[in-house]
Amino acid sequence: MRTAIRRVALLGLLAVPASPLAAQAPLEGEVRQIVTFALLPGGTAEVVDLFRDRALPLYRENEAMRSVRIFREVESPVPLDLVVVSSFEGMEVMDRSNASLRSLAEDRGTSIRALYGEIAARSRAHADEFVEMLPELGGGDPAAAALSVFIRYRVAPGTAEAFETAVVRIAAWEDDMEIPSTTGRFLISDGWDYLRILGFDSLAEYHEYRQEERLVRGYDALTLNTVRRQEIVLSGMPDLQVR
Numbered sequence: 001m002r003t004a005i006r007r008v009a010l011l012g013l014l015a016v017p018a019s020p021l022a023a024q025a026p027l028e029g030e031v032r033q034i035v036t037f038a039l040l041p042g043g044t045a046e047v048v049d050l051f052r053d054r055a056l057p058l059y060r061e062n063e064a065m066r067s068v069r070i071f072r073e074v075e076s077p078v079p080l081d082l083v084v085v086s087s088f089e090g091m092e093v094m095d096r097s098n099a100s101l102r103s104l105a106e107d108r109g110t111s112i113r114a115l116y117g118e119i120a121a122r123s124r125a126h127a128d129e130f131v132e133m134l135p136e137l138g139g140g141d142p143a144a145a146a147l148s149v150f151i152r153y154r155v156a157p158g159t160a161e162a163f164e165t166a167v168v169r170i171a172a173w174e175d176d177m178e179i180p181s182t183t184g185r186f187l188i189s190d191g192w193d194y195l196r197i198l199g200f201d202s203l204a205e206y207h208e209y210r211q212e213e214r215l216v217r218g219y220d221a222l223t224l225n226t227v228r229r230q231e232i233v234l235s236g237m238p239d240l241q242v243r
Contacts, residue, residue: 024067024087024141024243026133026182031094032087034129034195039081043122047082050119051240058104058112059242064088064097068242069143071234075203079124083150083234085143091130091187131184131195137167138196140180143236145199149206152230153194159225163194166225169218174198179209192230203233 039047051070059068066087073080088094105112120126142148155163167183174181180199186192200206213219 024143025139026087026135026141026184027066027089028133028135029090030066030087030133030135031089031091031187032085032131032133032184033094034131035084035086036080036127036129037082037084037119038079038124038126040122040124044081047119047122048237048240050115050122051084054110054115056240056242058101058108059086061104062097062100064093064100065242068240070237070240071143071148072237073232074147074235075233077230078232080232087133127190129189129192129195130187131189132187133182133184134164135182137164137183138171138181139175140182140199142180142182142197142199145180145201146235147200147202147206148234148236149198149200150232150234151196151198152189152192153196153226154191154228155193155225156227160193162221163225166218166221167194167196170213170216170222173216173218177209177212191228206233 037047056068059065066089068087069085071083071085073082086097088097101112105115153163171181171183182197184195186195198206198209200209
C-alpha cells in the first residue's frame, strides 16, 4: 500500500512534506495528556509564540516530562487549532512534573499559571484529556509521520475486551503495511473510551487505508462494538517539540 500511495504523492495529490519528528514508541503505563485548543481569530501565531518562547524552555528543563508534541489542525469535524500532547511515565510522574514546572517558572520570576492564563485568554475553548497507553495494541510512533490521525472511540458497554482483541488484529495488519499506530485507554474524556493514533505520509494514503481496512480480520468486530467514532487529522510542528 505504501508504494502505491507514494507514487500518488509524487504527482502532488494531497501530499504533505515529511515531518522530521523523532520517533518515540509508547511505554507500558505511560500516560499522555492531550490538550486541544480552539483559538480566537488571529490568536494562533500569538499562542505558538507563547509556547515556543516561554513554555518549551520550561518543558526542556523539566525531566519528569517524557516528551511534548504540538500539532496543528489539518482536517477536523470539530473546531480546533492546536493540540498539545505531553507524555509521562504514569500519573505519579505527572504530579512531579507539575510541581517541577511551578518551581522552574518561579525561578524565572513568573508562574506557570500566569503563562497558561495568557494562552487561555487567546482561546475560545480548550479540552483536557488523559490517556493510558497500551503498547501491545500498536507499533511505532505515528507522530514521526507527516500526518497523525487521531481516532476516538466510544464502545458499547461490556465490549472492551472484544474491542481490544479486534485492535490487536488490525494493528498486526498495520504493522505489515508499515503504518505506525498507537492505542490508549482514556482515563479522563468527554465520554470516549479509546484513542488510536495512526501515521500517514498523505491524505491520499489515509484514504487508501480506510478502503483496505474494511477487508481486515477484526474490522467487523471493531465496528460492531463501536457506538461513536471521531477522526481528526493533525500535522506535527517539528520546532515545537521536546525530546
